[in-house]
Amino acid sequence: MAKLIECIPNFSEGQNQETIDGLVKVAKSVPGVNLFDYSSDKSHNRSVFTLVGDEDGIQEVAFQLVKYASEHIDMTKHHGEHPRMGATDVVPFVPIKDVTVEECVEISKKVAKRINDELNIPIFLYEESASNPMRKNLAKVRKGQFEGMPEKLQEKDWAPDYGERKIHPTAGVTAVGARMPLVAFNVNLDTSDLSIAKKIAKVLRGSSGGYKYCKAIGVMLEDRNIAQVSMNMVNYEGTPLYRTFETIKFEAKRYGVNIIGSEVIGLTPAKALVDCAEYYLQIEDFDYQKQVLENHLLG
Amino acid sequence: MAKLIECIPNFSEGQNQETIDGLVKVAKSVPGVNLFDYSSDKSHNRSVFTLVGDEDGIQEVAFQLVKYASEHIDMTKHHGEHPRMGATDVVPFVPIKDVTVEECVEISKKVAKRINDELNIPIFLYEESASNPMRKNLAKVRKGQFEGMPEKLQEKDWAPDYGERKIHPTAGVTAVGARMPLVAFNVNLDTSDLSIAKKIAKVLRGSSGGYKYCKAIGVMLEDRNIAQVSMNMVNYEGTPLYRTFETIKFEAKRYGVNIIGSEVIGLTPAKALVDCAEYYLQIEDFDYQKQVLENHLLG
Structure with a gap:
């Protein structure tokens, strides 16, 4: 191929x-x-x-x-x-x-x-x-x-x-x-306290001891009055999206805060999301190249 | 396109x-x-x-x-x-x-x-x-x-x-x-009791009152000595994979049984799995056609 x-x-x-x-x-x-x-x-x-x-x-x-x-x-x-x-x-x-x-x-x-x-x-x-x-x-x-x-x-x-x-x-x-394709992935919290998003972002960031391929900051979504952990996933194979999502979930709990949703901004390779489905559905031995129909249609 | x-x-x-x-x-x-x-x-x-x-x-x-x-x-x-x-x-x-x-x-x-x-x-x-x-x-x-x-x-x-x-x-x-593309999706249970897989399959099957686009049977994986719910998902948009997975999880609990893994057999459209990632990651407003990179490469 x-x-x-x-x-x-x-x-x-x-x-x-x-x-x-x-x-x-x-x-x-x-x-x-x-x-x-x-x-x-x-x-x-x-x-x-x-x-x-x-x-x-x-x-x-x-x-x-x-x-x-x-x-x-x-x-x-x-x-x-x-x-x-x-x-x-x-x-x-x-x-x-x-x-x-x-x-x-x-x-x-x-x-x-x-x-x-x-x-x-x-x-x-x-x-x-x-x-x-x-x-x-x-x-x-x-x-x-x-x-x-x-x-x-x-x-x-x-x-x-x-x-x-x-x-x-x-x-x-x-x-x-x-470089690997970049995925812009944001997770919204049920709090208006920006400092919580910032603390969680620090936990996630590779540069501050978190996941190597995750860049993260805390931001406010002013129109919704909620805090957001905004991430650039610079290598979704090295640091999969579900791992940051689950980490945000358990770190947020410390503050009595929950995830209320997330956003993928712009384009993402299908594999970045299929990898997450594999995790959550506990799929054994999935072969992305062979088993995803679209891989046989390209080129 | x-x-x-x-x-x-x-x-x-x-x-x-x-x-x-x-x-x-x-x-x-x-x-x-x-x-x-x-x-x-x-x-x-x-x-x-x-x-x-x-x-x-x-x-x-x-x-x-x-x-x-x-x-x-x-x-x-x-x-x-x-x-x-x-x-x-x-x-x-x-x-x-x-x-x-x-x-x-x-x-x-x-x-x-x-x-x-x-x-x-x-x-x-x-x-x-x-x-x-x-x-x-x-x-x-x-x-x-x-x-x-x-x-x-x-x-x-x-x-x-x-x-x-x-x-x-x-x-x-x-x-x-x-017809829609068919996805063969099997879920493995931590029990060797085939009757449990059969009971859960009956709950799932459209023909017995379950999900319209799910065909399901209970089978034994003899080599692993575990029971499996084996499904044909005949329309993964009408009945998404995660929905049967979560249903199997909560139905199995009644018998003190857990999911230990799953299998996708053969080919699947990427969307059948991306839809599951959307659910588990709680992604808001995801546009599969526009946001998945590969959709812009085909044809």
């Missing part, structure tokens, strides 16, 4: 329609790739493309888009609210079907090397592709932004993974990497 | 390889249709094909297969263990993606009409397509088999839905209909 990989490149252009149209044209030009979605934000001055394709196609389209962006976006003239360091700011690859995140790491490295070889843009590998833990987090990699990159590249810890310690004059620096 | 429909025609030939190969060739000849699987059983003298295709393709391939079968299978010479009434015995259409079972009923009627118009084979509509409740159940429709059909067609209640009261001399009678 065909491997399916998602790529979500972010470009530092959200205003010039001609350039955006040019990127769309490139995105649609590669066989074996579908442009799934794209959106531009004027105040961020940034566009996000979502592409899905096979192993060869996704590498080709990612490279061609970075090339087009390097030829049409001039970072020395770029202004926008969103942090950015390159004409193509970031290129994540995400496993969708019949492919592992490890294979996506290999793909990200091949694309990164080609971008540097042919376009002379220095590359930081990030997330699962990172060469050291400091580079996993995109925010840390991008810190200093385009304007601060010439100096940052001179620092001891910040030699690029590909290329020399010197930005591309107009295209800056690009981050390339692989 | 493209509609995807499954068709699982059953042919009364499981021995003559030339005829089976001919059916395979026809199955692969229609654009927009994939032959997903096929298997032949010699003692049943029967072959089952699984095809998935778009709205036009699936109708065309179903008709062409029935035509080929009517030209190459002679029911007057057919012997096999499985009950049968026609060269093509049964043609069910099943909704897979972006299509309702009601639309599949319409498709089944169009194909049924064409089969009768062009091949002169009388048709019974069954399952969701049935013209009256007596014809929903295939076993009742097929009762009497090929040999008894000439007489059955004369009975007051058994005029065909398409065609006259007269079998096709060699191809007999065919049942055509639409």
Whole structure:
């Protein structure tokens, strides 16, 4: 069966329609790739493309888009609210079907090397592709932004993974990497006490000793006057949704608080939810790839 | 997005390889249709094909297969263990993606009409397509088999839905209909008392006053020495898996018995399990079509 990989490149252009149209044209030009979605934000001055394709196609389209962006976006003239360091700011690859995140790491490295070889843009590998833990987090990699990159590249810890310690004059620096699909999962509590949601979020957060692949904060839903534990599940296989749900349930009990509902925001891979059904229905020996009908229809 | 429909025609030939190969060739000849699987059983003298295709393709391939079968299978010479009434015995259409079972009923009627118009084979509509409740159940429709059909067609209640009261001399009678995908779901109990599984199965079965879309029996798993409630979920939207699971849990408690696990046998649509995750995680306002990533990749 065909491997399916998602790529979500972010470009530092959200205003010039001609350039955006040019990127769309490139995105649609590669066989074996579908442009799934794209959106531009004027105040961020940034566009996000979502592409899905096979192993060869996704590498080709990612490279061609970075090339087009390097030829049409001039970072020395770029202004926008969103942090950015390159004409193509970031290129994540995400496993969708019949492919592992490890294979996506290999793909990200091949694309990164080609971008540097042919376009002379220095590359930081990030997330699962990172060469050291400091580079996993995109925010840390991008810190200093385009304007601060010439100096940052001179620092001891910040030699690029590909290329020399010197930005591309107009295209800056690009981050390339692989990551699992992200699931935005929020759990609502029957309390208006935000501090309880915050305490539970702290229990869950990998960074404060909780589940490794869960990012969590406590927020208020003002219109409903209830507190919510808002999570980004950055690897639903490493930390399944049901595990955070059950943990919230038993932690909330300490405060006499109950779960009243939850939300999945935006897209989720079916498997993130099927895994939860497997848990709750106590299904023995379920083989997701073989037993889910849709897996035999794709590609 | 493209509609995807499954068709699982059953042919009364499981021995003559030339005829089976001919059916395979026809199955692969229609654009927009994939032959997903096929298997032949010699003692049943029967072959089952699984095809998935778009709205036009699936109708065309179903008709062409029935035509080929009517030209190459002679029911007057057919012997096999499985009950049968026609060269093509049964043609069910099943909704897979972006299509309702009601639309599949319409498709089944169009194909049924064409089969009768062009091949002169009388048709019974069954399952969701049935013209009256007596014809929903295939076993009742097929009762009497090929040999008894000439007489059955004369009975007051058994005029065909398409065609006259007269079998096709060699191809007999065919049942055509639409149904939901079937999920085989078994729940294991921590008891070796089969009578408990049987009592719970009776509570669940639609036919004995339980859930409309659940067929259930109690069986022994001899190798594990435990009793099992074995179910066919014939419409997982009408009767979701979690509902039978939770019912088994609370009914088993009466006997001091617990669920120790469950099994999904063979294929299941992802939605049958995602619906369960929605229930257990208390997800508010989940939109399966829009929010499940894979729905945007198919077709």
